[in-house]
Amino acid sequence: MTCTDFLSKLTDYFDGQISSELLEEVRAHTAGCRHCEVVLSTTRQTIQVYRDNELYDLSTEFQERLHTAVMARCRMK
Amino acid sequence: MLRAVGGTDLPRPVRETARVPDPRAAAPPFRRLPPDAGFLAAADLEPLRIFALALLLVFVCVERVLFAVAAVPCFRLFVCPNPKLSDSKSRRAAPVDKPPIHRLNDPFSSDASQNLTCSTLSLPWVAHGRRTCCGICSDIPLCRSRVFPLCIATSPAALLRGAAPFSMDFTSAVWTHRLLMAAIQSSIAEEVHPDIALVERAKAGDTAAFEQLMRQYERQIFRVAQHITQNREDAEDITQDVFLKAYEKLEQFQGNSKFSTWLVRIAVNESLMRLRKRKTNRTVSMDEDVHTEDGSIPRDFAEWRPNPEQIFNQGELGDILRRTIQGLPPGFRTVFTLRDIENLSTEETAEALGLSVPAVKSRLLRARLQLRERLSRYFRQQKKETQPA
Ligand SMILES: [Zn+2]
Numbered sequence: 262m263t264c265t266d267f268l269s270k271l272t273d274y275f276d277g278q279i280s281s282e283l284l285e286e287v288r289a290h291t292a293g294c295r296h297c298e299v300v301l302s303t304t305r306q307t308i309q310v311y312r313d314n315e316l317y318d319l320s321t322e323f324q325e326r327l328h329t330a331v332m333a334r335c336r337m338k
Numbered sequence: 339m340l341r342a343v344g345g346t347d348l349p350r351p352v353r354e355t356a357r358v359p360d361p362r363a364a365a366p367p368f369r370r371l372p373p374d375a376g377f378l379a380a381a382d383l384e385p386l387r388i389f390a391l392a393l394l395l396v397f398v399c400v401e402r403v404l405f406a407v408a409a410v411p412c413f414r415l416f417v418c419p420n421p422k423l424s425d426s427k428s429r430r431a432a433p434v435d436k437p438p439i440h441r442l443n444d445p446f447s448s449d450a451s452q453n454l455t456c457s458t459l460s461l462p463w464v465a466h467g468r469r470t471c472c473g474i475c476s477d478i479p480l481c482r483s484r485v486f487p488l489c490i491a492t493s494p495a496a497l498l499r500g501a502a503p504f505s506m507d508f509t510s511a512v513w514t515h516r517l518l519m520a521a522i523q524s525s526i527a528e529e530v531h532p533d534i535a536l537v538e539r540a541k542a543g544d545t546a547a548f549e550q551l552m553r554q555y556e557r558q559i560f561r562v563a564q565h566i567t568q569n570r571e572d573a574e575d576i577t578q579d580v581f582l583k584a585y586e587k588l589e590q591f592q593g594n595s596k597f598s599t600w601l602v603r604i605a606v607n608e609s610l611m612r613l614r615k616r617k618t619n620r621t622v623s624m625d626e627d628v629h630t631e632d633g634s635i636p637r638d639f640a641e642w643r644p645n646p647e648q649i650f651n652q653g654e655l656g657d658i659l660r661r662t663i664q665g666l667p668p669g670f671r672t673v674f675t676l677r678d679i680e681n682l683s684t685e686e687t688a689e690a691l692g693l694s695v696p697a698v699k700s701r702l703l704r705a706r707l708q709l710r711e712r713l714s715r716y717f718r719q720q721k722k723e724t725q726p727a
Contacts, residue, residue: 268636272703276684296639300710303642307710308678310646316660317564319557323574331552331581335545338585 262290267297271304533597541588548588552581555598558680559605565675566609568664572616576608583608595689599682603690606672613668636707638714646717662712670705677702 267290273279274287291298319327533554539547559580564573583604584591591600643649650658663671676687677698688698 268703268707271706272699275706296636299639299641300636300707303714304706304710306642306646307706307713310655310713311659311663311674311679311709312681313647314652314656314659315561316656316663317561317570317573319560319574319577323577324556327556327574327578327581328549328552330578331585332545332549334582335548335585 262286264290264294264297267291267294268300271301274301275305275308531596534593537588537591537593537597540585548585551597555601556581558598559601562602562605562675562680563609565663565679566606566668566672567612567616569616572609572612576605576612579608580605596686599686599690602676602680602682602686606676606690610668636711638711638718640714640718642714642717646713649717658713658716662709662716665712666705666708670701670708673698673701674705674709678706 267287270279270283270287274284279287291301533551536547536551540551556577560573560577563576563580564570567573567576580601584601591597647655663674666674672691673687673693676682676690677684682690684695684698684702687693687702688695691698693701
């Protein structure tokens with residue numbers, strides 16, 4: 262497995278949609294290739310850090326406004 | 339069928355000796371039946387049922403003969419008493435190929451007068467001409483009335499077109515339905531999302547059900563809108579528009595996808611429209627900038643600290659993450675948001691964005707790699723600053 266092959270399998274690897282043989286190949290490659298090992302671990306952390314930190318949330322003020330507006334329209338219908 | 343139970347060696351309990359007159363026994367307050375003992379289910383009704391079936395057979399034979407000989411739609415003799423179904427005017431008005439779909443009462447629910455959905459599956463009952471079925475057991479024709487024991491599936495017009503005549507005694511239909519339901523309920527139960535019931539209620543005019551759906555998904559819709567537009571006011575407007583549109587077009591939601599995916603799809607379209615409006619001089623689409631190779635080949639190979647949260651305070655980290663994702667082209671940002679932040683599956687993301695699955699996968703890979711590259715600058719830099727060599 263080359264570094265390009267490794268990159269092309271990265272999405273399937275993170276999604277768990279990878280056959281056990283390919284998984285072995287990916288592991289064998291990262292064990293021998295420092296660069297791909299770093300790419301793998303830092304990409305995993307990239308996904309994780311975005312999952313762990315909610316960047317945007319609606320304000321309670323807007324939430325109230327939203328419910329009033331939408332419910333008023335629903336009752337009109 | 340009754341089975342003799344006298345073959346065992348066990349002595350029978352002698353009930354006669356312990357007989358004490360029960361004052362309640364003389365006048366029971368009401369007759370209690372097991373929930374599934376519908377009409378004609380008790381064994382003592384068996385002869386009556388056989389008689390009814392024989393009568394039915396004669397009826398059907400006479401009707402078929404008359405129909406075959408004289409081509410008279412004697413069928414009307416057997417018309418179900420449900421006015422909606424037997425109203426010849428409305429039936430004639432509707433084309434045969436596209437039967438009108440009415441919501442009907444569930445003939446098996448205890449309060450058939452109020453119930454709009456199948457009691458087993460919470461699905462609406464649908465009438466196709468003479469057939470009344472729940473969405474799942476659509477092969478079984480059912481007469482809506484408990485009184486009338488006959489349901490004939492094929493209309494005279496369909497018979498003339500060569501369809502097979504089909505008749506079924508109502509009791510058999512009930513039991514076939516129940517057996518079928520019991521068999522498929524276990525597999526269906528997990529698949530029918532609780533949202534479906536809420537959507538059905540909302541469709542029937544229950545605004546509280548719609549408000550509950552709104553509560554469930556308003557945050558997600560807001561996040562998606564803000565990630566795409568990168569503007570709070572736009573995201574708020576879009577969130578409101580999404581729910582107004584969703585309520586307006588609720589009838590169009592058929593339950594083929596998750597309700598949340600359907601909402602996300604509306605949100606994505608609204609957000610892209612908003613982006614286009616804002617940048618009037620150029621078009622904004624899902625395809626913008628995605629052909630660039632920038633960032634798809636990793637260049638930064640420095641390892642980060644395991645937890646960036648430990649180096650930065652929450653506010654700083656949030657700023658870095660927001661700034662970093664803002665720098666991605668909208669086409670990548672949107673895929674990353676739906677797939678990795680909102681946790682949609684690849685297929686759901688593809689559906690919400692109108693992209694193919696391979697396109698989603700390829701964009702996701704490049705979005706992840708670009709984000710990784712950009713974050714590496716911050717986190718590696720910070721590492722150098724905190725650990726001066
Ligand atoms: Zn490599």
